[in-house]
Amino acid sequence: MRHSVLRKTVATAAIAVSLVLLSASLSTSLSLVGSASAEEVDPDPATQQYRPLLHFSPEKNWMNDPNGMVLHEGTYHLFFQHNPSGTRWGNMSWGHATSPDLLHWDEQPLAIPQTFDDQGRAIEDIFSGSVVSDPTNSSGLGTADNPPLVALYTSAYTPHHPTLAGRQAQSLAYSLDDGQTWTKYAGNPVLDRGSSNFRDPKVFWYDGPAGAYWVMLAVEAPDHKVVLYRSDDLIDWTHLSDFGPANATGGIWECPDLFPLPVDGDPDNVKWVMVVNLNPGSVAGGSGGQYFVGDFDGTTFTSESTVTSDPAPVGTVLEDFDDGSWGQWQVANEPGNWRDGPFGTSPATGTLPGQNPVSGFRGAGLVNGFHDGDWPVGTLTSPEFTIEKDFVNFLVGGGRHPHVPGGQLGNQPPAGDLLFEGFEYPEGVSMVDRGWQLTGDFEPARNPSTQGGDFYLGAKRVNTWEGGPRGDDNTGTLTSPGFVIDDDHVSFLIGGGKRTDGSLQAELVVDGEVVRSATGAEAGALNWSGWDVSALRGSTARVRIVDQATGGWGHLTFDHVVLGPEPARVRSDETSVNLVVDGEVVRTATGADSETLDWHSWDVSGLAGKQARVQVVDNNRFGWGHVLADELRVADEPARSRLSAYEWLDWGRDYYAAVTFSGAGDDERLMLGWMNNWDYANDIPTSTWRSAMSLPREVRLVTTPEGPRLRQAVVPQIEDLQRRKAASRVTKRPIQEGHAALPMSGDVVQIDAVLDLGSASSAGISVLGGSESSTRIGYDSRRRELFVDRTDSGVTAFHPAFASIERAPVPSRRGVVTFRVYVDRASVEVFSGDGLTTITDQVFPEAGARSIGVWAEDGTALLKSLTVTPLAPAMWTPVRARGGAQSRP
Secondary structure, three states, rough: EEEEEEEEEEOOOOOOOOOOOOOOOOOOOOOOOOOOOOHOOOOOHHHHHOOOOOOOOOOOOOEEEEEEEEOOOEEEEEEEEEEEOOOOOOOOOOEEEEEOOOOEEEEEEEEEOOOOOOOOEEEEEEEEEEEEOOOOOOOOOOOOOOEEEEEEEEEEEEEOOOOOOOOOEEEEEOOOOOOOOEEEOOOOOOOOOOOOOOOEEEEEEEEEEOOEEEEEEEHHHHHHHEEEEEEEEOOOOOEEEEEEEOOOOEEEEEEEEEEEEEOOOOOEEEEEEEEEEOOOOOOOOEEEEEEEEEEEOOOOOOEEEOOOOOOOOOOOEEEEEOOOOOOOOOEEEEOOOOOOOOOOOOOOOOOOOOOOOOOOOOOOEEOOOOOOOOOEEEEOOOOOOEOOOOOOEEOOOOOOOEOOOOOEOOOOOOOOOOOOOOOOOOOOOOOOOHHOEEEOOOHHOOOOOOOOEEEOOOOOOOEEOOOOOOOHHHHEEEEOOOOOOOOOEEEEOOOOEEEOOOOOOEEEEEOOOEEEEEEOOOEEEEEEEEOOOHHHHHOOOEEEEEEOOOOOOOOOOOOEEEEOOOOOOEEEEEEEEEEEEEEEEEEEEEEEOEEEEEEEEEOOHHHOOEEEEEEEEEOOOOOOOEEEEEEEEEOOOOOOOOHHOOOOOOOOOOEEEEEOOEEOOOOOOOEEEEEOOOOOOOHHOOOOEEEEEEEOOOEEEEOOOOOEEEEEOOOOOOOOOOOOOHHHEEEEEEEEEEEEEEEEOEEEEEEEEEEEEOOOOOEEEEEOOOOOOEEEEEEEEEOEEEEOOOOOOOOOOOOOOOOEEEEOOOOOOOOOOEEEEEEEEEEEEEEOOOOOEEEEEEOOOOOOOOEEEEEEEEEEEEEEEEEEEEOOEEEEEEEEEEEEEEEEE
């Protein structure tokens, strides 16, 4: 068996392999090195549009949390959550990669796979954990001459496990050959609390006043609690203490870490850092990581950075919902909706029946869309008011379901001709009777179906789950009779599973060729989709439903096909607070899948004098399908959010499960995070693989006015990749209002910028620019925030939560701000404030997007300096599997 690996080009003698140097152009074909033949290697990275050339990504298939990171015998080991069988989450096992320098990675054979029973059923998934070197053989699993590497990981027992089904506990595996093969400990699990959410062990050796022993951190995830244990042998564990809840408690806590660092490098002033990742509920939405600074006495961690007070409200109250009635606000519920709709007959006074505790609101009342649960939908609209201040501030919470521009709150079909009778065939009439051809498992009597899905129209629809006897494992096709395309758009409702390999989709077939296709969104709710067929006018076409998918979400639902002059408007499943001017939504906000309300601000300075209304929308029936709102204010300054008062590892959307390497130094720590977000992780538009890791970072503690805080920088080895002779520089260039391209470009570059805002309200640079889009990185002088704007960065429509603007408070120095950006094809990592603030975002630019530009709004800025340094790209190298990796139950 052979394994291809992603290896970065390197100009150092420390890499003892044969390397073929890349040419200066990123478009040059990459050479193959090694004994494997070219046909055994996946396409080189240059042909895969979004494949990173600086960040580690697996050769193929799914990857999430970094696991077991350890420096051992001069080699960095990265283990990671991995699906060896597909590009979406599942079949959780530990992948493995090694590096001499944290930048040039060799992907190794699978390290710790799932456990299966005698019938071939998975009984144990291998969730996140850590690896330590056991140099004294305290575990007894090796010898004095050959001590083991020991992995502690979470066993997630599946429903097929005979005794521990549904439970999560901590287990052990060990390696006696430097991490190449692993043996699962016969006495697993080694720590079991009887919990279904006890996971993510991080283990380290503690040697302090309280003694010397191993310490394990893990989480009780929904309780927002880190639990600490001690052991002398890595096998028998005793409880020490608990930490939390504290600071951000949206969603669940995961992937903790705890380590000491000297403040400003002073060995006599050491503090401890507790890292807690959480999902959802991060400052940017969805997944993220927070940290606490304090002390650890060998038993208990005590935080000095826990925030105990809320930010003060800013501005004049426009509405506080405290008088017990809706007053002049207009309530509109779905026609026929049961009882009093999502908002009830008056403001709520707090938590509603069946709801988790609601917090963060002010006064006696609030908007709470959880009346009768998540199912009812409706709107709540304020009286009209004149915009006279620069900001509208308010509290918002509940579900994270953004407003969809151009969408509809109803489910109205477009104008046009309804094809196939909308599947509303009389009783006893099958699809075959109406000229459809069915193959495989699909039986005429089972379709159209009256079962499955939501938001279909009428009583019947196509449902491939119901179309045969095997549910999700039904396979086959359903092909319509022919029809003439005599208009510009074919629209339809579609739901069910999502596949990108063509195995589960609705197709438009002309002359035997598939000319258009669409798939579901892994949702029971059908929503509008369609095809522009203006170029196919006059053709005879057929609709074909293809279901060759099995397993979870291996079915498709399909309904109400319309041929007409305009496309259907997608239904916006939003839980939002919107500002409406002249009938259009001009500003919008949503919750963070949390019952804790937090401050949000709209900059409305450009709308002065306009008449506006605030509309609260609950148009979602499913998970987190409700919205919370309170304390609507108008102000001259933005409100500060509660989340922004906490300490975050990163303020972007794509830095999660970040933990540090074991055995890699005491004065600084080396940290790595998963560069993705659970909001959309399964849907990012990559091909043979999904996800990458962040660049590795050195983290140190430095003194700030708020106390010791983490300063981050990419590891200094990145300098070995700099092509300094090819660097481009600009100095003292005025930035006029608008956008201007610069005479430099690149998609794998380091950018160092110094920006003077001047009279501009905001200004910055654009990267990965193409003919239609770019990613903007800039500074907002009114908010005093650095931001990354990926709302028009290229491909964004694959998930409604992806298009976003990430903001982080960064003080300017007399209007001057400095930042460094690492651009790597499909990501940006921004470092500012002397490394105290970072923003990491994925972006998916249009093909060939490489341009770099500058821009300003509401005035003129000055680009004091800009340096663009190309970074050496990667190469694709095949290697042999090493020694036949094993992992035995």
